[in-house]
Amino acid sequence: MTHHHPRTTVLAAAAALLLTVSGCSAGAVAGSGTGSGSRGGTLVIGATGKLPNPDTVIGGAGFEGKRLVSFQLYEGLTRYDLSRTDTAPTVTGALATSWKVAPDKRTWTFTLRKGVTFQDGTPFDADAVIFNLDRYLDKRNEHYTEAIGAAAAEYAGGITKYRKLGADRVELVTAAPNGHFPEDLAHVLIASPTAIRATGSAKFSEKPVGTGPFAFVSQRAGEQIDLVANKSYWRGAPKVGKLVVKALPDAAARTAALRSGSVNWIEYPNPDDIASLKADGAKVVTNSYDHLWYWILDTKKGPWKDRRVRAAANWAVNREAIAEKLLHGTADPALQAAPRSTLAYDKSLDLYGHDPAKARKLLAEAGYPKGFRTSVTVPTGGSGNLLPVPIAQALQRDLAAVGIKAEIRTTDWSTLISAEAKGKVALGSDAIAQSTTLFQSEALLPLFIGSKSPFWTGGYANPAVDKLLASAAATPDRTARQADYRAALGHVTRDAPWLFVVNDRNPRALAPTVRGLVQPQSWFLDLTTVRVGG
Numbered sequence: 112m113t114h115h116h117p118r119t120t121v122l123a124a125a126a127a128l129l130l131t132v133s134g135c136s137a138g139a140v141a142g143s144g145t146g147s148g149s150r151g152g153t154l155v156i157g158a159t160g161k162l163p164n165p166d167t168v169i170g171g172a173g174f175e176g177k178r179l180v181s182f183q184l185y186e187g188l189t190r191y192d193l194s195r196t197d198t199a200p201t202v203t204g205a206l207a208t209s210w211k212v213a214p215d216k217r218t219w220t221f222t223l224r225k226g227v228t229f230q231d232g233t234p235f236d237a238d239a240v241i242f243n244l245d246r247y248l249d250k251r252n253e254h255y256t257e258a259i260g261a262a263a264a265e266y267a268g269g270i271t272k273y274r275k276l277g278a279d280r281v282e283l284v285t286a287a288p289n290g291h292f293p294e295d296l297a298h299v300l301i302a303s304p305t306a307i308r309a310t311g312s313a314k315f316s317e318k319p320v321g322t323g324p325f326a327f328v329s330q331r332a333g334e335q336i337d338l339v340a341n342k343s344y345w346r347g348a349p350k351v352g353k354l355v356v357k358a359l360p361d362a363a364a365r366t367a368a369l370r371s372g373s374v375n376w377i378e379y380p381n382p383d384d385i386a387s388l389k390a391d392g393a394k395v396v397t398n399s400y401d402h403l404w405y406w407i408l409d410t411k412k413g414p415w416k417d418r419r420v421r422a423a424a425n426w427a428v429n430r431e432a433i434a435e436k437l438l439h440g441t442a443d444p445a446l447q448a449a450p451r452s453t454l455a456y457d458k459s460l461d462l463y464g465h466d467p468a469k470a471r472k473l474l475a476e477a478g479y480p481k482g483f484r485t486s487v488t489v490p491t492g493g494s495g496n497l498l499p500v501p502i503a504q505a506l507q508r509d510l511a512a513v514g515i516k517a518e519i520r521t522t523d524w525s526t527l528i529s530a531e532a533k534g535k536v537a538l539g540s541d542a543i544a545q546s547t548t549l550f551q552s553e554a555l556l557p558l559f560i561g562s563k564s565p566f567w568t569g570g571y572a573n574p575a576v577d578k579l580l581a582s583a584a585a586t587p588d589r590t591a592r593q594a595d596y597r598a599a600l601g602h603v604t605r606d607a608p609w610l611f612v613v614n615d616r617n618p619r620a621l622a623p624t625v626r627g628l629v630q631p632q633s634w635f636l637d638l639t640t641v642r643v644g645g
Contacts, residue, residue, distance in 0.1 A: 140370050140391040140622055151350040152643030154625065157359040157368050157377040160494060161333040166316035167300040168247070168262040173494040174548065174634040175378065177298075179356045180336055182635060185300035185321030188221055188240070189293050193629065193637040196398055199452050199550070200633045201589075202294045206235060206301055206322065212587055216288035223279040227345045229303035230326040237275040242304040244273050244283075246312070254312045266298040266554060288585040290592055291553040298552065324349045324639045334358050350627060350642035360492065366620075369393065375622035375643060382439040382498070385618070392623045396630045397616035399452040401551040402495055403445055404502065406487060406542045406610035411570035414483045415541060421607035423473035425463040427513045433505050434613050438497065442613035448560075448603040450614045452632040453550035454589070455596035462604050463611060470513040482514020486540040493524025495546035497615060503544050506612065517542075531567045543567070546615065550596070551634050556580060560603055571608035575599075 156179060163169070163176030167185055170176055182190075190205035207221040227235040246254040247263035248270060269292075272284040285292060306320035319327050324346070325338035338354040357374060359365045362381040368374040370391065380388060385395050408415040408424075415421060430444030443451055446461035474482060489503040490496055500521060507517050520538040527545065530537040537543070549556060557580055558564050562572035576599045583595035603609070621628065627640045 140388060140393040151352065151641075152624070153353040153355060154351045154376060154638065154641055154643050155355040155357065155374040157357050157365040157374040159362075159365070159378050160360050160492075161358050162330075162336055162356060164316050164332075165319040165327065165330065165336065166259070166312075167243075167302050167319075167321075168266075168298065169258055169316070170262065174551070175494050178635040179378075181300060182323065183325040183338060183354060183638060184319055184323045184327060185302060186323050187299045187301060188223075188296045190297050191631075191633060191635055193631040193633055193635060196630055196632065198632060199401065199454060200631055200635075202297060205297070206240075207296075210293060212292075216290075216585065216587070217285050219283045219285070219292060220276065221281050221283065223281065224345065225279055227322055228343055229305070229320050229322050230341055230343075231303050231306055231320045233303045233305040233320075235301070235322055236278050237281050238278075239301060239304050240281050241273065241275050242307075243299075243301050244270065246307065247299070248273075254307055256312050259312060263299065266295040266552075269295075290584055290587040290589075292587075294552065295554050325354050328353075344639070346639060349639040351638075354638065369620060369622065372622070375625050377620050379497075380618060380620040382437070382441050382618075385439055385441070385620070388620050394621045394623065394625070395618055396621065396628065397441060397618045398630045398632050399443060399614065400617050400632045400634060401450050401453050401548045402546060402615040402617070402634075403448070403450045403549065404442070404495070404497055404499075404544075404546045404612045404615065405445065406506070406544050406612070407567070407569045407571075408608055408610060409536075409541045409569050410608050413541060414477070414479055414485065415569070417477045418607060419473045419477040420479065421610075422463075423470040423477070423513065424510060424515060424610050425607055426466045426470040426473065427515065428463075428506060428509050428610065428612065429465045430611075430613060431465065433502060437501060437505055438613065440616075441618045442497065442615050445611040445614050447600065447611060448549075448609065449597070449600040450549060452614075454593045455550055455600045457597045457601070460597070460601050460604050467509075467513050474514060479514070482516065484516045484518070485542065486518040486520060486538075487542040487544055488520050488522055488527060488536055488538045488540040489544040490524040490527045491521050493528070493545075495548075495615060496524065497546065497613070499544060502612065506610070532565070534565055534567050536567055542569070542610070548634060549600075553583070553592070556596075560599065569608050571603075571606070573602050573606060576602050 163172035163180050186205040188207035189202045191200040192203040193200055208224050210221045212219050245252045247267050269285045271286045274282050276282050303320035307315050324341050324344045326341045328337040328339050330336040335357045340349045340352050342348045365377040366384045369377045434442045434444050446463050449455040490499050503519050510517050522537045527537045558566050562577050579595045579599035583592040624643055627642045
């Protein structure tokens with residue numbers, strides 16, 4: 112890994128995992144949505160949590176906030192190609208058209224896209240890139256703040272030098288070889304220097320300006336943001352005229368809003384509502400993507416210190432019942448560490464299944480023939496956390512059937528993540544329940560399975576995993592990285608430091624008037640293809 116991760120940035124990275132879900136509602140799904148825009152109507156999205164600070168990388172609402180707000184306002188030198196549904200997205204050019212790395216594997220040259228303008232008319236060029244990097248990385252810069260620097264460190268922290276080579280070329284040098292550097296730069300968002308100079312960093316979030324497909328109009332901070340199509344967008348103007356994103360953390364409120372027509376799209380509908388939403392005319396779309404809902408087990412003490420006990424717990428879990436009966440097909444059973452639809456997934460590594468007899472045998476071999484007591488801290492909601500308490504209760508029943516009696520301790524998502532970022536467990540439990548992304552951003556991997564992570568990882572450490580992560584990080588060859596990642600996640604699967612549960616399928620419900628969505632195998636979305644109305 113080439114980045115350093117101050118604890119403040121670990122918290123921001125971990126919050127790539129956010130959602131609040133519960134409740135249901137009744138009614139009919141409205142067809143017309145909420146008015147129309149200049150092109151293809153107004154798209155109004157009900158999000159599952161608070162919206163991010165719209166100042167470039169500061170965010171604060173995890174990957175949901177990034178997909179619905181940040182990536183709509185801004186772009187990096189690269190972007191995810193979200194045009195396909197049948198494979199995990201790769202990185203392609205955005206504000207850069209091409210790049211190459213020198214033989215030292217640290218010096219990168221990016222050729223910039225010509226003819227691009229920011230939403231305020233400012234031309235995009237090498238000076239704009241340098242301006243933004245100065246703001247992110249140079250503590251002496253007048254536009255640098257601790258918040259912006261901490262947030263940028265996750266993806267730009269490995270950059271040690273950068274310079275302009277011409278109006279359309281920049282050179283970036285990393286501290287160590289970083290094969291996923293082009294992917295990292297999709298998250299290093301570029302803002303208008305003119306706009307930042309006009310407002311100063313302190314107030315830029317009130318009038319954010321980027322090069323993305325939608326331009327800022329107004330906001331109620333954290334609650335709603337109104338955007339308009341960027342008619343000068345270099346990939347072509349979006350098909351909707353307006354985009355409105357509303358924070359609707361309660362699932363019942365999201366369902367009611369879709370049925371009343373106050374929104375025409377909701378993120379993560381309650382699985383219990385899906386059948387009735389479909390009956391009322393809504394379209395519910397899903398796709399496998401980079402997601403794992405799991406328990407991190409304390410491998411440093413007590414029964415969880417024994418790999419046989421951890422394996423026993425994994426054999427005790429009826430994942431199929433959780434995926435089908437509790438989550439109504441909106442998730443797949445997770446039989447290994449690597450999420451489905453990631454470059455590290457190898458079906459031959461699907462190790463676990465539901466076999467209580469095998470679980471009891473392993474517990475007896477480990478010296479726990481009558482089982483044991485344990486505890487788990489579970490968030491009541493949060494990004495990608497699905498139905499965390501009901502899932503934990505299902506696991507509690509499965510584990511009790513083989514003698515493992517788990518006490519569930521609930522807390523809010525921010526408390527759990529804040530403690531985890533400091534290397535601790537909220538409420539002092541023996542495990543924590545959460546969801547995460549492992550491969551949507553390769554830079555995050557060492558946070559979860561690396562032995563030197565400042566994050567609470569249950570004390571898991573395997574030198575072979577560290578070696579494989581270092582090998583993967585050092586090469587830009589994606590095939591070579593894939594082989595290293597598969598081997599690394601194979602070790603994690605066999606070591607079982609986690610209780611592997613399900614991989615989410617990213618459900619969202621749309622009014623019948625919403626058309627043109629390409630549902631990728633990704634946390635992120637390309638909203639330029641979506642239209643509302645005829």
